[in-house]
Amino acid sequence: MGRFFGLLIWALTAISVIVLLRGVGAAPEAISQAGRDIDSQFYLTLAITGVVFVIAQGLLGWFIWQYREGREGTVTYIHGNNKIEVGGGVVIGVVFVALALLGQKAWAALHLAGETEDALHVEVTGQQFAWNIRYPGKDGVLGETAPQFVETVNPIGISPRDPAGKDDVMSINKLVVPVNRPVQLNLKSLDVLHDFFMPALRIKQDTVPGLSIPLRFKAEKTGTYDVACAELCGQGHYSMKATLEVMEPAQFEAWLAESAPSEE
Amino acid sequence: MSEATAHHDAHAAPTGFVRRYLFSMDHKVIGIQYWILALVAVFIGMALSFLMRLQIAYPDTPFAFLEALFPKGAEGGQLTPEFYLSMVTMHGTIMVFFVLTTAPQGGFGNWGLPIQIGARDMAFPFLNMMSFWVTFLAFVAIIIALFFAGGAPLGGWTGYPPLSALGPEAGPGQGWGMTWWIISIALFCVASLIGSLNFIVTTLVLRCKGMTLMRMPLTCWGWFTTAILSLLSFPVLLGAGVLLLLDRHAGTSFFLPSNLVVGGKPVDHSGGSPILFQHLFWFFGHPEVYIAILPGMGAVSQIIATCARKPIFGYRAMVYAIFAIGGLGFFVWGHHMFISGMNPYTAVAFSVLTLTIGVPSAVKTINWLGTIWGGKIRFNTPMLFSLGFVSVFVSGGLGGIFLGQSSVDLFLHDTYFVVGHFHLTMGVSAIFGIFAGTYYWFPKMFGRMMHEGMGKAHFFISLIGVYLIFIPMHTIGMGGAPRRYYDSTSFKYLEDIISMNSMITWAAFITIGAQAIFVVNLIWTMLAGKKASDNPWEATTLEWICATPPVHLNFDEDPVVHHGPYEYSVPGAEKDYIMQTDPPSAVPAGTPAQH
Numbered sequence: 001m002g003r004f005f006g007l008l009i010w011a012l013t014a015i016s017v018i019v020l021l022r023g024v025g026a027a028p029e030a031i032s033q034a035g036r037d038i039d040s041q042f043y044l045t046l047a048i049t050g051v052v053f054v055i056a057q058g059l060l061g062w063f064i065w066q067y068r069e070g071r072e073g074t075v076t077y078i079h080g081n082n083k084i085e086v087g088g089g090v091v092i093g094v095v096f097v098a099l100a101l102l103g104q105k106a107w108a109a110l111h112l113a114g115e116t117e118d119a120l121h122v123e124v125t126g127q128q129f130a131w132n133i134r135y136p137g138k139d140g141v142l143g144e145t146a147p148q149f150v151e152t153v154n155p156i157g158i159s160p161r162d163p164a165g166k167d168d169v170m171s172i173n174k175l176v177v178p179v180n181r182p183v184q185l186n187l188k189s190l191d192v193l194h195d196f197f198m199p200a201l202r203i204k205q206d207t208v209p210g211l212s213i214p215l216r217f218k219a220e221k222t223g224t225y226d227v228a229c230a231e232l233c234g235q236g237h238y239s240m241k242a243t244l245e246v247m248e249p250a251q252f253e254a255w256l257a258e259s260a261p262s263e264e
Numbered sequence: 265m266s267e268a269t270a271h272h273d274a275h276a277a278p279t280g281f282v283r284r285y286l287f288s289m290d291h292k293v294i295g296i297q298y299w300i301l302a303l304v305a306v307f308i309g310m311a312l313s314f315l316m317r318l319q320i321a322y323p324d325t326p327f328a329f330l331e332a333l334f335p336k337g338a339e340g341g342q343l344t345p346e347f348y349l350s351m352v353t354m355h356g357t358i359m360v361f362f363v364l365t366t367a368p369q370g371g372f373g374n375w376g377l378p379i380q381i382g383a384r385d386m387a388f389p390f391l392n393m394m395s396f397w398v399t400f401l402a403f404v405a406i407i408i409a410l411f412f413a414g415g416a417p418l419g420g421w422t423g424y425p426p427l428s429a430l431g432p433e434a435g436p437g438q439g440w441g442m443t444w445w446i447i448s449i450a451l452f453c454v455a456s457l458i459g460s461l462n463f464i465v466t467t468l469v470l471r472c473k474g475m476t477l478m479r480m481p482l483t484c485w486g487w488f489t490t491a492i493l494s495l496l497s498f499p500v501l502l503g504a505g506v507l508l509l510l511d512r513h514a515g516t517s518f519f520l521p522s523n524l525v526v527g528g529k530p531v532d533h534s535g536g537s538p539i540l541f542q543h544l545f546w547f548f549g550h551p552e553v554y555i556a557i558l559p560g561m562g563a564v565s566q567i568i569a570t571c572a573r574k575p576i577f578g579y580r581a582m583v584y585a586i587f588a589i590g591g592l593g594f595f596v597w598g599h600h601m602f603i604s605g606m607n608p609y610t611a612v613a614f615s616v617l618t619l620t621i622g623v624p625s626a627v628k629t630i631n632w633l634g635t636i637w638g639g640k641i642r643f644n645t646p647m648l649f650s651l652g653f654v655s656v657f658v659s660g661g662l663g664g665i666f667l668g669q670s671s672v673d674l675f676l677h678d679t680y681f682v683v684g685h686f687h688l689t690m691g692v693s694a695i696f697g698i699f700a701g702t703y704y705w706f707p708k709m710f711g712r713m714m715h716e717g718m719g720k721a722h723f724f725i726s727l728i729g730v731y732l733i734f735i736p737m738h739t740i741g742m743g744g745a746p747r748r749y750y751d752s753t754s755f756k757y758l759e760d761i762i763s764m765n766s767m768i769t770w771a772a773f774i775t776i777g778a779q780a781i782f783v784v785n786l787i788w789t790m791l792a793g794k795k796a797s798d799n800p801w802e803a804t805t806l807e808w809i810c811a812t813p814p815v816h817l818n819f820d821e822d823p824v825v826h827h828g829p830y831e832y833s834v835p836g837a838e839k840d841y842i843m844q845t846d847p848p849s850a851v852p853a854g855t856p857a858q859h
C-alpha cells in the first residue's frame with residue numbers, strides 16, 4: 001500500500017506538471033510591453049512554485065513509500081526541529097515576498113504611472129449586455145450624458161442639449177485603436193458591474209456604475225482581438241463580447257471619420 | 265476546571281425521541297445533526313456541479329434527460345444561460361456555507377471539542393441547539409430560493425450588487441429567489457455567530473484538570489481559532505446582507521449609486537457604492553476560506569500523528585501557524601479586489617501581505633512531512649485521506665502565489681485558474697478533511713468500523729479524480745478562459761485550450777460516481793459493520809477513553825490529564841502510545857520533555 005501510494009503521488013505530480021506545461025503559451029500572443037511584463041512575472045512564478053511543488057510532493061511520496069508500517073527499524077521519537085521549521089519558513093517567506101515586490105513593477109507601470117499626454121481617450125460604458133464605446137469628435141470633448149436621455153438609439157443617454165455631444169462617435173462592441181499610441185480607456189457602467197477583459201493585453205478592469213476608471217495600454221501589433229466580460233452581470237454575461245481592432249494610425253483616422261455622425 | 269460538573273447537573277439525560285434526537289442539547293447529537301445536514305448538502309451541490317460540467321463540455325448537445333428533469337430550465341434538452349448561472353450560484357453557496365462551514369466546525373467541532381478537552385458538554389447547550397436549528401432554517405431558505413418561481417438567484421456565491429440589489433428588472437433570478445438567498449445567508453451568519461461564542465467559551469472555561477492549552481490536541485486549536493474567525497467575520501457579512509435587503513426592499517441606497525439605467529429605464533437610487541459591498545463581503549470571505557480549512561488541518565494533524573505512530577512534528581509551531589494563518593487572514597481580503605476599481609496603491613499592501621501567508625502554510629507542510637518522516641505509517645482510510653489532504657493542499661495553495669500578485673491577477677482574475685485554485689484548497693482539501701474525520705471518528709460516533717476496502721477504493725478514485733478535474737482547470741485559465749461562462753466556444757483565442765473540457769467532465773463524472781461507494785459504505789456499516797472497540801486506532805486523546813458510542817455527558821468521572829496529545833512510540837514505554845489520562849509514570853524517566 002505504501003509503495004503504491006507513494007508512486008501514485010509521484011505520478012500525479014508528473015501528470016500535473018505535464019498538464020500545466022500545456023498552458024505555457026496557451027494565452028494569445030501578448031501585444032503590449034505591459035502584457036509581456038505580466039507574462040514574464042507569471043512564468044517566473046510558475047518556475048518558482050513549480051520547484052516548490054515538485055520538492056514538496058516528491059518528499060511526500062518518498063516518505064509514504066519509505067516509512068510504511070512493517071519496515072525495519074524503530075520509530076524516531078522526536079518532537080520537532082526548530083532549525084528546519086524556522087529555516088523553511090524564512091526561505092519561503094523571503095522568496096515569496098521578493099516575488100510579490102517584483103510583481104509590483106508591472107502593476108505600478110499600469111496603474112500607478114500617471115496619464116501620458118498624447119494618449120487617445122476612449123470612453124467605454126458597459127450595459128447588460130453590450131459595450132458602448134465612444135470617441136470625442138473633432139472638438140475633442142465628449143458630450144454630457146444623463147439617464148433620462150437613454151433610448152434604443154442613444155444607449156448611454158448623450159444629452160441633445162450639449163453641443164459637445166453632437167459629433168461624438170459611437171461604436172457598439174468594437175473598440176478601434178491606433179497601433180503604438182498610448183490609449184486611455186475611461187471605463188463606466190450603466191447598470192451593474194461588468195469587466196472589460198482584453199486577453200491579448202493581459203489586462204482586465206471592472207466597470208463600476210458611478211465611477212470612471214482609467215485603464216491605459218499601448219497596443220504594438222495590428223490585428224483583431226477578442227474582448228470578454230469578466231464580471232458576472234446576468235444571464236447574458238457569456239455573450240457580452242467585443243472586439244479590439246488595432247489599426248495603422250491613418251486607417252484609424254479614416255475609420256473615425258467614417259463613423260462620425262452625419263451633420264444635420 | 266471542575267465547574268463542568270456543577271454546570272451539568274442542570275441537564276440530565278433526556279428521554280423520548282424528540283428531546284433526544286431532534287431538539288437535543290447533547291453536543292454529540294448536535295454534531296451528528298450538523299454532519300448529516302452537510303452530507304445532504306454535499307450531494308445536492310455535487311449533483312449541480314455535474315449538470316454544469318455537462319453544459320461546459322457539450323454546450324451544443326441536447327440531452328433528453330435534462331428536458332425530462334427540467335422542462336423549463338432545459339427546454340429542448342439544453343440548459344438556458346440563467347439556469348446554468350443559478351446552478352453556479354447554488355452549487356457555490358451550498359458548498360461553501362452548508363458543507364465546508366457546517367461539517368468541519370458545526371459537525372466534528374461540536375462532537376469532538378468538549379470530549380477532547382474533557383468537558384461534559386458545550387458551555388451553553390441551549391445555544392448550541394439553537395445554532396443548529398437556525399442553520400437548518402438557513403438551509404430551508406436556500407432550498408426555497410432554489411425552487412422559487414421567477415427563478416433561482418444567479419449572482420454567484422458572492423452576490424455582488426448592483427446586480428443583486430436591483431430586483432427583477434435586472435433580469436431572471438433577481439426577484440424573490442435572490443431575496444431568499446440573502447435571507448439564507450443572513451440566518452447562517454446568526455447561527456455561526458452563536459456557535460462561535462459557544463466554542464470559544466467552552467475551550468477557555470471547560471477544560472478538565474491537567475488539560476492546559478498547550479496539551480490540547482491540534483484539532484481543538486483548529487476549532488478554537490475557527491471560532492474566533494467566525495466571531496469576527498460573520499457579523500460583517502450579516503451587516504452587508506441586511507443592507508442589501510434594505511436596498512432591495514426598503515428603497516435605501518447603500519450599494520446603489522445614482523444615474524443607474526437598468527433595462528432602458530432610469531432607477532431611483534443615489535449615493536451608494538457597489539465597491540463597499542465587496543469590501544464587506546471579502547472581509548468576511550477571506551477568513552471564511554480559513555474557517556473551512558483550519559478544522560481540517562487540525563483533524564489531519566491529529567490523524568497523521570496517530571497513524572504514523574509519531575509525535576506531531578513541531579506542536580508549538582503548528583499552534584502558532586494556525587494563529588498566524590487566522591490572523592493574517594484578516595488583512596488580505598483586497599486580493600479578491602485588485603481589478604475592482606479600488607485605490608491601486610492598496611493593492612501593493614494586499615499583495616505583499618497575501619504572499620506572507622506562504623510562511624505559516626509552509627511551516628504546516630514541513631511539519632506534516634516531518635511527522636511522517638521516520639514513522640511507521642498505518643495506511644487506513646482516515647490516514648489516506650489525511651495524506652491526500654496534504655498533497656492537494658500544497659497543489660492548490662501554490663496557485664495562491666499567482667493570484668496574490670496584483671500584476672499576475674490582472675490576467676488570471678475571474679478565469680478558470682481561480683476556479684481550479686479554490687476548488688483544490690478550500691473545496692477538495694476541506695472535503696478530504698471531512699472524509700478523514702468521518703472515517704476516523706465514525707467508530708466512536710456510531711460504534712461500528714467503516715469498511716476498509718470500500719474506504720480505500722473511495723479514496724484512490726477521488727484523489728486521482730480531483731487532480732484530473734482541477735489541475736487542467738488551471739491550464740484552461742492560463743489560456744484566459746473566464747469563469748461563470750455558460751458557453752465559451754465563441755471566443756477565437758480559446759478554441760484550442762477548451763478542448764480539455766470534455767476530459768474534465770469525464771473525470772468529474774467518475775469522481776462524483778465514486779462518492780456512491782462512500783454512501784454504500786455508510787449504509788453497509790450501519791447495518792453490518794464490525795463492532796468497534798473503544799480505541800480502534802490506538803490513539804491518545806480523551807474521546808477514546810469514553811464508551812462506544814460515548815454516554816450522555818461523555819465521562820463517568822471527570823478525566824485528569826497528565827500528558828500531551830501526541831505521545832506515540834515513546835522509547836522504553838510499555839505500549840507505543842500513552843493516553844493523555846495515563847498516570848505520569850507511563851513515560852519512562854529520562855524521556856526528553858515534550859516541548
Ligand code: HEM
Nearest residue numbers: 313316317352356359360420421422690691747748749772
Ligand atoms: C466533483 C466536485 C466538483 C465539481 C466537478 C465542481 C465544479 C464546479 C463548476 C463547473 C463550477 C462553475 C464554474 C463556473 O462556471 O464559473 C464550480 C463553481 C464553484 N464551486 Fe465547485 N465543483 C466541485 C466541488 C466543489 C466543492 C467541494 C466546493 C466547496 C468549496 C465547491 C465550491 C465551488 C464554488 C465556491 C464555486 C463558485 C461559484 C461562483 O462562481 O459563485 N465546488 N464548481
Ligand SMILES: [Cu+2]
Nearest residue numbers: 229231233237
Ligand atoms: Cu458580464
Ligand SMILES: [Cu+2]
Nearest residue numbers: 550597599600
Ligand atoms: Cu482571499
